[in-house]
Amino acid sequence: MRGNVVAATLAAAQSWTNDQRALLTGDQDGNSYPLPEQIATDYDFDPRVTGVVNGAGANVRAFRVGFAFGELLPNYPYGGFEPAFALASVGTTSGLKSRAVVIENPTASDRVSLGITAGPMTVRLIRSFVIGVGTAVQWQLRYDMDPSGVGTPVVAVIETEEADGVLRTDALINPVIPEGAVIWLQTSGMTGTPGELCVNLEYV
DSSP states (O other), X not given: OEEEEEESSHHHHHHHHHHGGGGOOOOTTSOOXXXXXXXXXXXXXXXXXXXXXXXXXXXEEEEEEEEEOOEEOTXXXXXXXXXXXXXOSSSOOTTOEEEEEEEESOOTTOEEXXXXXXXXXXXXXXXXXXXXXXXXXXEEEEEESSTTSOOEESBOOEEEEBTOOOOOGGGBXXXXXXXXXXXXXXXXXXXXXXXXXXXXXXXX
């Protein structure tokens, strides 16, 4: 299980990453043999924008945590493994990689980077959820070789309402993203005062 999460604070990124350990199920006898974990922290800096994130003079725009978790399952029949893996609300479906972004206290004009593609990628699934009773956020994923550009939409504008974690395959309009492109999430509207927006894309 591999993935990336981007958040406005390091604590939020680390918290989401730590939650993914719950997807390690163990085998049918309750045995679990975790593989060595791989966790890496990276930062997006924006020296062109005046702003303080943490501490005087800090210019961290976003915190990125990449993770890889795994386990050996000596007594877990294949037929029982696939459904348990696919039912994760945010994670990976078999054969797909995952990249996620979390925005705490989202507004109607956020723009947060998901990083630069290391190679061509094709988005297969989009999952999202909002925390906050009766709240909703309108958002879109875009990419461009120029991070200051308008960008090409990966998906049509989506409104994610509270407790909405449905797959968004029907919203994909430009799912193929070239190598070296910057991907970002931008919001365009909201209802109420949501506490958190999470968008997870799964790709090959």
